[in-house]
Amino acid sequence: MREITYSVRAGDIEHGGTSSAWLKVELRKEGVSEELARRAGVIAFEGEMNLILYATHGGTLRVAVNDTQIEIELHDDGPGIEDLDLAMTPGYSTAPYWAANLGFGAGMGLINMERNADRFEISSRIDEGTRIVCWIDRRNDDASP
Amino acid sequence: MTLHLSDLCTELALEHWTPTLSLDREVGSALVGDLLSDVLAAAKPGDVWVTVQRHQNVVAVAKVTDLAAVVLARGVRPTEDVIAMAEEQGIVLLSSQEPAFDVCGRMYAVMRGVAR
Numbered sequence: 001m002r003e004i005t006y007s008v009r010a011g012d013i014e015h016g017g018t019s020s021a022w023l024k025v026e027l028r029k030e031g032v033s034e035e036l037a038r039r040a041g042v043i044a045f046e047g048e049m050n051l052i053l054y055a056t057h058g059g060t061l062r063v064a065v066n067d068t069q070i071e072i073e074l075h076d077d078g079p080g081i082e083d084l085d086l087a088m089t090p091g092y093s094t095a096p097y098w099a100a101n102l103g104f105g106a107g108m109g110l111i112n113m114e115r116n117a118d119r120f121e122i123s124s125r126i127d128e129g130t131r132i133v134c135w136i137d138r139r140n141d142d143a144s145p
Numbered sequence: 146m147t148l149h150l151s152d153l154c155t156e157l158a159l160e161h162w163t164p165t166l167s168l169d170r171e172v173g174s175a176l177v178g179d180l181l182s183d184v185l186a187a188a189k190p191g192d193v194w195v196t197v198q199r200h201q202n203v204v205a206v207a208k209v210t211d212l213a214a215v216v217l218a219r220g221v222r223p224t225e226d227v228i229a230m231a232e233e234q235g236i237v238l239l240s241s242q243e244p245a246f247d248v249c250g251r252m253y254a255v256m257r258g259v260a261r
Contacts, residue, residue: 015226017205021234024209034190034211041209042185049181049202103198108182115186 002030003064008051010058013102019061020045030065033141039116040070043134046109047074053099054079055130070136072117080126088114088122147171148256150214150237153193156255157248159216162223162238163231170213170237173256177249181206188212193252195245197221207236214238216252218245 004026006019024041028034044061051059051074059076081087088110095105110132114120117134124130151168154161161168175193178184181202184194188210195216196203204227207215214237217223223231223238231238241248253259 014200014202017202018230021205021208021230025234038190038210045185045202045205045209046182102200103179103181103196103202106180106182108180108186112182112185 002066003062005063006048006061008048008055008058008061010052010055013049013052013099013104016048016052017045019048023061023063027063027065027070032065032070032138036070036136036138036141039136040072042116043072043113043136046113047072047132049104050074050109051076053095053104059129065138067138069138072134072136074132075129077129078127080128081122081124081130082126084122084124146258148173150193150239153214153252153255154239157216157241157251159239159241162228162240163236165232166235166237168237172213175249175252175256177245185210195248195252197245199223199227201227201230203227204230204234204236204238207231208234212236216241216248218243218248 020041023044024037027037048061055076056078062073064071086092090111091107093105093107099105118137119135122132150170172193177195179196179198184206190211191213193214194212195218197218199217199221217240220242
């Protein structure tokens with residue numbers, strides 16, 4: 001794999017989440033351990049769902065892997081997050097009611113991403129978009145070459 | 146005594162929706178929930194997940210967290226597209242007519258060897 005980019009369409013919630021499942025398969029093929037592939041999968045799933053639920057035009061999920069790390073980047077072009085501290089508060093969610101019925105909007109998405117990353121960066125500007133990058137360290141991974 | 150998915154199916158009279166997949170996996174723990182992020186945070190590899198959610202994301206969550214199976218409670222039936230994705234991803238889909246509370250109660254008894 002080395003690097004793979006998935007386009008994520010806005011709104012298609014019932015058919016979303018598929019990239020993260022395939023990503024896990026790809027990472028395992030790359031020799032990534034089950035544990036790190038799971039962490040990458042959780043980050044990708046939450047990120048993918050955020051793009052589907054909140055990004056005006058969807059966005060991209062890009063994953064790059066080498067011998068020392070897995071880098072997962074999520075990028076969209078808006079609407080942007082007004083208050084990042086609030087968005088990072090456990091339990092805070094702006095998910096609409098219909099999405100909550102499908103099991104989304106726990107207010108744990110960004111938290112789950114941060115917890116599963118060794119390094120987490122988020123930046124956002126209103127009307128310009130949001131960019132999240134997560135890094136998982138592979139240097140202590142048993143399955144690494 | 147080891148417990149396998151096939152034993153769970155028999156004991157709880159579960160319907161199996163992914164017949165191309167084996168029920169040989171050993172099971173010993175489970176979780177219940179309908180909030181996907183909560184399951185992503187709490188699930189351990191090999192858990193059986195009891196839920197009433199039935200869209201494709203359920204398969205993705207189960208795949209990412211390496212769950213042994215998903216049990217759809219209270220008569221929820223998976224749609225064809227969900228079954229197809231589950232078989233493709235190797236996720237065993239089961240269902241029960243009973244509510245999640247009863248499914249969990251019975252499963253706890255079987256897994257922990259508690260008298261019923």
